[in-house]
Amino acid sequence: NAGVMQNPRHLVRRRGQEARLRCSPMKGHSHVYWYRQLPEEGLKFMVYLQKENIIDESGMPKERFSAEFPKEGPSILRIQQVVRGDSAAYFCASSPFGSRTDTQYFGPGTRLTVL
């Protein structure tokens, strides 16, 4: 049973470009969470999704960031017009049930570097 998969593991973008981060949850899991971790800092909640629904996006920046979890395929975190401050590790996690504090299983992360 494969764990949570994230790709790419490392992503380099120039300022103004778009970044797309993908997350494939564990088999049988229908809930996905995205977190951001700035260098030498803790994890900050961004968004919580169920298939085809955004449940809680209270941690998402109001502009340039969006997330989706389609019926088929991975969850996507999209950052438009990236800036240097977006450089961070982005982790996704999945859980099998609907309670937001159910046990979450984390992927290895995508490290985004904005030049």
Place this chain on the structure above:
Amino acid sequence: LAKTTQPISMDSYEGQEVNITCSHNNIATNDYITWYQQFPSQGPRFIIQGYKTKVTNEVASLFIPADRKSSTLSLPRVSLSDTAVYYCLVGEGTGTASKLTFGTGTRLQVTL
């Protein structure tokens, strides 16, 4: 919203018991408290979860007082491989202001 706070760092010798406390005085009523371990350049790894009183598994214990405003992760006999950052995760606040929040993290250093 009140911040979910932890001690920044702790040091321990191998074989000792380590207790790490997380203060979450604005925890949401129905949410569980979960603890994770994170090694450098890796995603967090689940350790233990509880709602109230005491929970024990093969690697740790979790103590939660009746008011649930704090929780303590107990690692019984640490080894060098337990050197990592430990985070609590709770839901904070109520209603539409409620938010999933990681604690500030505790960096545990285990030495011989």
